Amino acid sequence: MELVADRTAAEDVLLFVNAAIASTGQREFHSDADAQQWSMEFLHEYMLVNYRDLYAATLTLGVNDRNAAAIIMRLLQSGRDASPEQRAVEGRLIAKALTELPTHRVYHLFTALRKARVNNRRTRAIMREWLAARPDPAFEAVKYRSAFLGAIRHAHMKVEDLPSEELEAFLFGWHAAGRFDTPQFETWRRAHFDRRAVFELPYTVAEGFAAKHRITRAEFLEKIAPQLTRGERLRLQRSAARFGAIGIAADVAGLSRMPLTRLAAYVLALPVEEREQRRLELTDALRAAARRVAGLRAGTWGRVAAVLDDSYSASGSSEKRRRPLVVALAAHFLLRELASAYHPLWLSGDADPIMARARGVTALGERILDGLEERPDLLVVVSDGWDNAPVGMAAEVLRVWEERLDSERKTAVAHLNPVFDAAGLQVRRLSPTTPTVGIRDAEDLPELVEFARFATGRTGIAELRAHIDSRVERWLTEETPCTA
Structure with a gap:
């Protein structure tokens, strides 16, 4: 009986790890999004209640970003149920996991914590340490303005503790601040009345200003090209082609630097005729990406x-x-x-x-x-x-x-x-x-x-x-x- 229980516990943990790697809560071929989300909610709660220490440790096992954020959320919500030793290990795991997550995913998590009113001391400390370690808070204040401000307030953090001058004026009084010395802040301020400044902003921020200035999609795509990340450039290529924005062209050298799975997604999204025409280029790029992953x-x-x-x-x-x-x-x-x-x-x-x-x-x-x-x-x-x-x-x-x-x-x-x-x-x-x-x-x-x-x-x-x-x-x- 003890052997059966032992194997059952192992199967429970493996079942969750596999699910947390594969499921993103989105619709699949054989099941809709509601079923995916309900099933994952159940598995998260089951693991948290029955195997809390292993639940936290699954952050190290390659679970996808969505489920990593969900694990962090539940651990911070239920800190009172953990022992001091568990909280100490969880704090280290969470801090490390936040450095691995994409920036936008972390701000989304912080927003969810604020909306759920999870504001215990441990949560605030983790948020403060992550925010204080950001390499370019001025850029993030522009790109994630509302989420950035919400995170600072929720963490009870003083703006002057962040390594960026003029941040307080940008967040709380930019109308009265006049010109900024920080380039990102000044570009954002000018974009409110100068359409030329729109094309110097990050793509996701510039989109909103483009609508405000009634800039056509073709002009916007053509002029925003220098600001695009490699992923944004690839994602927008077909849209740009429809609008005749030739500034967003395929970066042949950049393809081989793309992550392997993302590159495969890009290849399969191309029309069959284009894949046939670019067969050699695409094959070489995929092989180069695969060699980089294989390494030694x-x-x-x-x-x-x-x-x-x-x-x-x-x-x-x-x-x-x-x-x-x-x-x-x-x-x-x-x-x-x-x-x-x-x-x-x-x-x-x-x-x-x-x-x-x-x-x-x-x-x-x-x-x-x-x-x-x-x-x-x-x-x-x-x-x-x-x-x-x-x-x-x-x-x-x-x-x-x-x-x-x-x-x-x-x-x-x-x-x-x-x-x-x-x-x-x-x-x-x-x-x-x-x-x-x-x-x-x-x-x-x-x-x-x-x-x-x-x-x-x-x-x-x-x-x-x-x-x-x-x-x-x-x-x-x-x-x-x-x-x-």
């Missing part, structure tokens, strides 16, 4: 076969367009670099990943069998797990393989699932004994394949806790001290 691990994984899901369900949803296919494409290029010998198997049978598109049934069983026939060192399956042609064939293939053909486990199998199944409260498994882990970004693939060894159903909570404790120790090695 390049070529060290031995013989690898990959079953990559490009069935119709890989088209995702209106909120997560092509996301499962994006992850599969990015994983394909990364595995190609990690393996010494690599054999990709797309469900559609296509051999050209650049032209990948979601179509057809999810016939995983046949493709898994093809991959196993070569007896690779590692078989990776990237799929949402909805095996339906025929239903259950993948599970049966894997069962027979493990029980009769590879009882010595010479071939490792890992299933990476980019989709959270809200109805099942987990990422959908291919078989009970095949390790399945959630995946959000292909960059995390090497660590997730290693983590998959805990998802076989045979791991106890002690072994899992030891692994998580070691991750926490490594993660906090270079932390910024937090007194909260």
